[in-house]
Amino acid sequence: MRIAPTNPDLLLHHYAWRNRTALWRAQIAESAFTASALLAFIGFGLWVVDPQWTVLLRSDASWARPLPATLLALTLATLLLLRGRAQRRALASVERNDWLAALPIEPDLRRQARRHRVALATAASALAMVAVIAWAASRAEQPAITLLIALPAGAVLGSVGVWLIPEGRAARSPVSRARAAAVNIAAETRGLELLGAALEPAVARLPKGAPWVAGSFMLLPPSTPSIAIPGLMLLFTAASLLLDLIVHWRARFLADQSWLAAQPLPAARLFNAYLGALAKRATLLSLVVGACLHALGAPAVFAWLLALALWLLFADAVLCAFATRLTPWQFPMLLMLHGAALLASLQVLPPAVPLVLLACAVLAWRRGVR
Amino acid sequence: MSDKLLEVRGLHLRFGENHVLRGVDLDIARGQLLGLVGPNGSGKTSLIRAITGLLPMHAGSLRVAGNELAADPLAARRNFGFAPDPARLPAALTGRQALSVTAAARGLADVPESALTLCERLGASRWLDQRIESCSLGTRQKFAILIGLTGDPPLLVLDEVMNGLDPISSHELKLELIERCERGCGVLLATHGLEIAPTLLTHAALLHDGRILHRWGAEELTAWRHADPGAFERAVVAALRAEVAR
Numbered sequence: 001m002r003i004a005p006t007n008p009d010l011l012l013h014h015y016a017w018r019n020r021t022a023l024w025r026a027q028i029a030e031s032a033f034t035a036s037a038l039l040a041f042i043g044f045g046l047w048v049v050d051p052q053w054t055v056l057l058r059s060d061a062s063w064a065r066p067l068p069a070t071l072l073a074l075t076l077a078t079l080l081l082l083r084g085r086a087q088r089r090a091l092a093s094v095e096r097n098d099w100l101a102a103l104p105i106e107p108d109l110r111r112q113a114r115r116h117r118v119a120l121a122t123a124a125s126a127l128a129m130v131a132v133i134a135w136a137a138s139r140a141e142q143p144a145i146t147l148l149i150a151l152p153a154g155a156v157l158g159s160v161g162v163w164l165i166p167e168g169r170a171a172r173s174p175v176s177r178a179r180a181a182a183v184n185i186a187a188e189t190r191g192l193e194l195l196g197a198a199l200e201p202a203v204a205r206l207p208k209g210a211p212w213v214a215g216s217f218m219l220l221p222p223s224t225p226s227i228a229i230p231g232l233m234l235l236f237t238a239a240s241l242l243l244d245l246i247v248h249w250r251a252r253f254l255a256d257q258s259w260l261a262a263q264p265l266p267a268a269r270l271f272n273a274y275l276g277a278l279a280k281r282a283t284l285l286s287l288v289v290g291a292c293l294h295a296l297g298a299p300a301v302f303a304w305l306l307a308l309a310l311w312l313l314f315a316d317a318v319l320c321a322f323a324t325r326l327t328p329w330q331f332p333m334l335l336m337l338h339g340a341a342l343l344a345s346l347q348v349l350p351p352a353v354p355l356v357l358l359a360c361a362v363l364a365w366r367r368g369v370r
Numbered sequence: 371m372s373d374k375l376l377e378v379r380g381l382h383l384r385f386g387e388n389h390v391l392r393g394v395d396l397d398i399a400r401g402q403l404l405g406l407v408g409p410n411g412s413g414k415t416s417l418i419r420a421i422t423g424l425l426p427m428h429a430g431s432l433r434v435a436g437n438e439l440a441a442d443p444l445a446a447r448r449n450f451g452f453a454p455d456p457a458r459l460p461a462a463l464t465g466r467q468a469l470s471v472t473a474a475a476r477g478l479a480d481v482p483e484s485a486l487t488l489c490e491r492l493g494a495s496r497w498l499d500q501r502i503e504s505c506s507l508g509t510r511q512k513f514a515i516l517i518g519l520t521g522d523p524p525l526l527v528l529d530e531v532m533n534g535l536d537p538i539s540s541h542e543l544k545l546e547l548i549e550r551c552e553r554g555c556g557v558l559l560a561t562h563g564l565e566i567a568p569t570l571l572t573h574a575a576l577l578h579d580g581r582i583l584h585r586w587g588a589e590e591l592t593a594w595r596h597a598d599p600g601a602f603e604r605a606v607v608a609a610l611r612a613e614v615a616r
Binding site for chain 1: 422423424444445447448450452454455458459460462463464467468470471472474475476477501517527
């Protein structure tokens with residue numbers, strides 16, 4: 001086997017990518033289904049935000065004037081730069097202990113590989129942004145030229161900057177971070193309860209997904225009264241926090257399931273061990289959301305119904321994770337399918353939504369305990 | 371070229387307030403196969419990780435083939451091979467690809483024939499083109515060993531590499547290590563397998579609570595090899611019991 005003498009890190013990622021595409025080709029039906037589901041999801045997202053483009057890109061908007069547009073571009077570039085820098089430092093921290101760490105590789109080579117990988121990922125994000133802006137420009141009526149120039153320019157500037165800026169000092173190593181995340185569990189906690197108890201305090205270190213909430217205002221229809229905006233932002237924030245909780249719990253659940261696999265432990269019992277911690281946090285968050293919505297002026301019934309809906313959606317997502325415990329890669333797909341079923345029933349026959357939700361939950365539970 | 375492949379002097383290592391290594395001195399010359407034994411938590415893996423530069427030492431000096439690790443890590447690393455923890459191997463790559471990356475890291479144009487021959491001897495050839503994540507623990511261990519031995523570095527640093535190996539591979543690995551030592555390499559082997567000592571090791575050191583508690587030389591081990599193969603195990607246990615009683 002011939003190999004070109006090249007950067008070992010880049011060679012590693014070249015091989016990993018080649019293997020991944022080979023796997024996609026080998027599982028062509030599943031890959032096609034996942035790609036279709038993803039495209040459908042993106043299509044749905046674009047359809048939902050379509051009426052917003054005209055509002056966001058209108059030429060008479062205050063943010064379309066040259067100075068605010070320039071500031072927007074600079075903010076976008078700075079965000080991309082900061083994200084790229086943080087990613088490079090996180091990679092450097094991981095690489096200090098990886099399997100290549102004891103091999104005689106020039107530090108500059110590893111630095112170059114990190115720069116290459118992060119710059120490529122940033123360029124891909126920037127390209128996606130430019131594509132969305134181009135799509136938006138084609139859909140909006142009389143879009144502001146300033147924004148159409150400034151936003152892509154910011155994205156390009158950010159990705160070029162990621163290539164050019166120095167890496168800076170590496171972040172704390174994952175080992176020390178793991179130690180920092182070590183938690184005290186009450187001495188009286190016993191048995192499987194320990195699994196749920198270990199989950200609880202670490203969740204306080206979340207949320208990582210919260211930044212996407214910043215973009216969620218695009219989902220609001222143009223006719224949304226300004227009074228409703230804080231309430232909706234609150235809902236999005238809560239949803240983001242709950243999503244982070246699921247991601248964190250699911251990783252723990254799969255890991256615990258793996259090391260307890262040889263024990264005579266039914267899947268449902270293991271699952272139940274976490275429910276207390278999950279329900280506590282989800283209930284608390286839902287109550288806060290309900291109370292805040294009511295305080296913002298929403299009628300009590302409406303506020304508490306929304307809080308209940310949030311709780312039920314969370315429960316369904318948790319059940320999706322349970323259902324795919326043996327095939328974890330199917331989790332996003334199942335979540336999307338449930339989401340699509342609920343949205344469809346909401347559009348076609350709103351009174352059927354509780355029934356659809358119940359059906360989804362029952363099916364997921366039965367699949368999980370199988 | 372220096373006869374000493376490894377010179378460790380006064381090596382101190384701590385995690386916060388926990389002192390893991392307390393002034394370790396260790397030498398390995400060409401042709402020596404030194405076994406590092408000791409109870410769980412005595413600091414064997416930490417010592418190995420400090421020697422390979424994966425953990426920063428807090429005091430002391432460390433030379434590999436005359437190259438100071440702290441001053442010139444690259445030169446030091448060119449002179450040792452380290453078998454990484456099998457759990458840290460790149461799961462998405464095949465064994466052959468991992469060897470190919472290792473060869474590139476060592477500046478080789480291709481996976482050396484010697485690595486592929488050893489792979490055959492260890493019985494891992496049939497798994498060479500499988501993704502590592504689909505391999506058993508024993509096969510991953512074999513790939514980790516092959517990564518450590520690729521490029522024929524003069525010093526081999528191996529931590530519990532016999533774990534998970536089947537009898538044939540274990541036997542072949544021992545033969546390979548002995549052959550390499552006869553060719554002038556040095557080996558540092560951290561192990562709990564005291565039964566392998568009489569047939570494999572030329573030297574041994576007992577690590578306890580971050581200190582070298584006892585050393586055994588070639589004469590003692592050779593004498594035991596012929597007269598009483600169980601003597602090394604008894605000597606280690608006696609030294610540890612005496613230390614615990616103190």
